[in-house]
Amino acid sequence: MSDTDWFSKEMLSEGLTRLYEPHVHSFFRANMFHIVGRDADLVIDFGMGFCSLERALNIPAGKPVLAVATHAHIDHVGSFHEFENRLGHEAEAAAFAHMHDADTLAPYFRTQPGALAQVPSPGARPETYTISPAPLTTTLRENDIIDIGEVRYTVLHLPGHSPGSIGLLDEKAGTFFSGDAIYEGKLVDDLPGCDIEIYKATMERLLHLEVHVTHGGHGVSFGEPRLRELAQAYLCSKSTQES
Numbered sequence: 001m002s003d004t005d006w007f008s009k010e011m012l013s014e015g016l017t018r019l020y021e022p023h024v025h026s027f028f029r030a031n032m033f034h035i036v037g038r039d040a041d042l043v044i045d046f047g048m049g050f051c052s053l054e055r056a057l058n059i060p061a062g063k064p065v066l067a068v069a070t071h072a073h074i075d076h077v078g079s080f081h082e083f084e085n086r087l088g089h090e091a092e093a094a095a096f097a098h099m100h101d102a103d104t105l106a107p108y109f110r111t112q113p114g115a116l117a118q119v120p121s122p123g124a125r126p127e128t129y130t131i132s133p134a135p136l137t138t139t140l141r142e143n144d145i146i147d148i149g150e151v152r153y154t155v156l157h158l159p160g161h162s163p164g165s166i167g168l169l170d171e172k173a174g175t176f177f178s179g180d181a182i183y184e185g186k187l188v189d190d191l192p193g194c195d196i197e198i199y200k201a202t203m204e205r206l207l208h209l210e211v212h213v214t215h216g217g218h219g220v221s222f223g224e225p226r227l228r229e230l231a232q233a234y235l236c237s238k239s240t241q242e243s
């Protein structure tokens with residue numbers, strides 16, 4: 001299967017494309033986003049890495065590309081190493097540098113029944129799946145700015161799902177890329193590296209964030225009312241468990 005055939009692409013708006021891997025099990029089928037900027041292109045998250053995302057994107061030769069990983073879980077970093085300028089939160093810098101199973105959680109994929117509906121190439125098997133290390137070239141912190149010309153994204157540190165989970169917010173347009181901090185689908189807070197108390201604080205923050213549209217790490221995009229609803233639902237589910 002060619003690199004282009006492996007990924008599904010959907011143009012969400014002018015200059016914004018969502019990509020995903022339709023043949024990967026739904027638990028691991030994450031969103032990748034390609035934003036065409038004036039001065040640089042921005043790529044957010046990197047799938048499983050079975051085929052080359054970099055080649056599938058067709059970015060003009062010589063144009064700078066900023067590759068931002070929202071966190072170091074397997075379904076978001078497979079093709080991260082293919083990019084030259086790699087940005088991620090400092091709290092997961094070691095995870096990106098080594099891609100150890102304990103950080104990427106790759107064993108969950110290797111043992112997932114029906115992990116791949118189709119194999120990308122003969123001999124590709126989930127059981128032997130590994131991720132190439134991708135050391136960060138720039139470490140990010142809360143409030144850092146990523147500027148691609150005309151559009152600027154503010155880095156939001158949104159831990160809980162993982163220690164270095166980040167979101168990117170275009171405050172002017174209200175466009176929010178949330179990674180796995182919040183998305184349309186079952187949120188995950190019970191894996192190694194998750195912290196429910198910290199996640200609750202992130203959800204409190206998301207409850208009051210002013211955004212127009214959220215593009216999550218999984219599932220479809222949604223508007224502000226749904227963002228509030230998802231954050232509220234998470235907080236309610238945790239307070240019910242406590243009482």
Ligand SMILES: [Zn+2]
Nearest residue numbers: 071073161180
């Ligand atoms: Zn994750």
Ligand SMILES: [Zn+2]
Nearest residue numbers: 030075180217
């Ligand atoms: Zn994910």
